[in-house]
Amino acid sequence: MTEQQELTKIPSSGRTRSFTSFIKVYSIIFFLFAITAIQLKTSFQLTAQNNDDIINSSNHRILQMESTPTSMTIKNKMPLPDAISSFSENDTTLATLLQVKAKLIMTKNSLEKEGETNQLNYDDTSIRETSESIISLIKDVVSTTTGKTSYKDLLLTPESSSILSDTATSNVTSTYQKEVKKKRKRVTRAFFGIMTYDSKDEQKRRDLIRKTFLSYFVDHMNRTLVSDEEHNEKKHWICSLNDLDLGRLEYPEKCRIAYAFVMGAGNPDGPSMLLNFNESYPLSLPPPKMETKSHRKDALDTVYLNIKENGKFGKSPTWFRYAIDVLERHGWTKDWDYIFKSDADNLIYTPNFFRYMDKLPQKRAVRVFGGRPLNYEGCGGDSHDHCKQMVGPVFMAGGCYFLSIDLAKFISDETTFNHTAVKLPHEDMTTGNFVYSHPKKIRIVKEPRFKGVIRTHPVKTDRKFNQRWSKMLREENDRLTSWKASQHVNLTSS
Ligand SMILES: *[C@@H]1O[C@H](CO)[C@@H](O)[C@H](O)[C@H]1NC(C)=O
Ligand SMILES: *[C@@H]1O[C@H](CO)[C@@H](O)[C@H](O)[C@H]1NC(C)=O
Ligand SMILES: *[C@@H]1O[C@H](CO)[C@@H](O)[C@H](O)[C@H]1NC(C)=O
């Protein structure tokens, strides 16, 4: 509790000028460190014991942040001014750092002001150095979270309340808080179904997909540019839906894209769409054959729908039905946001794709239909008979689109509307028609328009697929390199 002793030395209002100002400034910095350090500990303790009491014990705004477990992946590496743009729900530490930064700026400003009036030997570098040492101290605190310092006691000293209630400081802090709140959201999570079928070429394509965009975080992320912590976190971001469903994952909660290859189960007499199933007629079947090594590999991440193989009508709605069934069986409908349907000739640029996912409407978003919208003209207009049968103003191009959970449930529920009446011989138009059979307004989310930013479709040959993937890796490398170069605390830039 040496920090607390420091605090008691702060002169409350005596204006003994220069010397006291310095003491004050550094005490504030020290105090900030103490707060930060203890808050970090608290957030770790909360993880363990979920202690509401600590949060409720003080009503200061600094405490109003949700104390969520802190993943230390990104924030230690971020230059503070830029850090806020990638703020996420669990980045309590980052929010704390931002507050420290805000207060350091205030401190610097008042120091400058004092300097003007009192010819103090003010030096910007000392502030920067101090802030850097605070950050390194924070890192130390994070790595040794065993101490039990009394958070409450420290905050409730008269000195601490007077510093914390400083109007200008509070203003800056609350501005940051607002910004932080705006940015805070649960990370987006999605099921991702890749439509494929049983053939040699498709099998090769599945392997290529597994080796490229599905394994980006495990195998392709440049480990010299990314910390072990970040790698250890992100390697869980993509998982096989089967592994998730069957409880084969060590950290299921870390998975953000649960993918599955989706095939017909080789049932030529089956229906082309199956929305109504039961014990004697299940929605999916076990892998049909396991003769070769590749078949066994497929079995791990492939869903075999109990339908007759087809690419035109019924497979996608059955996939959505399947995904909803998994979510409902496990009680997960609130933990996941979207269900994607993708073709096997769709190449995803994983890091950009996650950045895109982070920007999608969150959790409570309902009736979201996302992808590349095609309107009547985009459909082919008057020259294309089926366009006249579009139920809504648009549909999403079939290469890759997604639905919010509620909407996926709606279109794959046999009782909600007459599916046969609005079906067309085109998969994507049919899904569009199903979506617009909803009586309420649909929320369209367009993909970024520049081609190739988050994905390219179609990529027919494996050569093209590999080329584009390598190009993406180079671009991501450049991005990471320049980001790394910019890492320093730059207080003057705010
Ligand atoms: C703390 O506050 C929250 C929200 O105001 C409340 O739901 C909770 O019961 C409180 N916990 C305690 C221990 O007072
Ligand atoms: C607080 O900050 C806002 C926005 O920067 C500013 O307009 C306002 O005057 C500030 N209020 C006080 C009390 O400093
Ligand atoms: C990883 O990044 C380093 C530093 O920019 C670079 O030298 C190296 O070639 C990269 N490795 C790969 C596999 O891209």
Ligand SMILES: *[C@@H]1O[C@H](CO)[C@@H](O)[C@H](O)[C@H]1NC(C)=O
């Ligand atoms: C954030 O914290 C919650 C609550 O403990 C946890 O369930 C969730 O998985 C965490 N999210 C991430 C991305 O770590």
Ligand SMILES: *[C@@H]1O[C@H](CO)[C@@H](O)[C@H](O)[C@H]1NC(C)=O
């Ligand atoms: C089970 O589902 C199938 C396919 O929808 C249907 O044909 C069959 O009548 C159902 N059986 C029972 C007992 O409900």
Ligand SMILES: *[C@@H]1O[C@H](CO)[C@@H](O)[C@H](O)[C@H]1NC(C)=O
């Ligand atoms: C659904 O639509 C089809 C085609 O328009 C029609 O033949 C069928 O009778 C309809 N079913 C119901 C239950 O209305």
Ligand SMILES: *[C@@H]1O[C@H](CO)[C@@H](O)[C@H](O)[C@H]1NC(C)=O
């Ligand atoms: C800090 O940022 C400002 C404005 O962005 C820039 O002019 C300055 O050179 C930066 N300082 C350092 C040390 O990079």
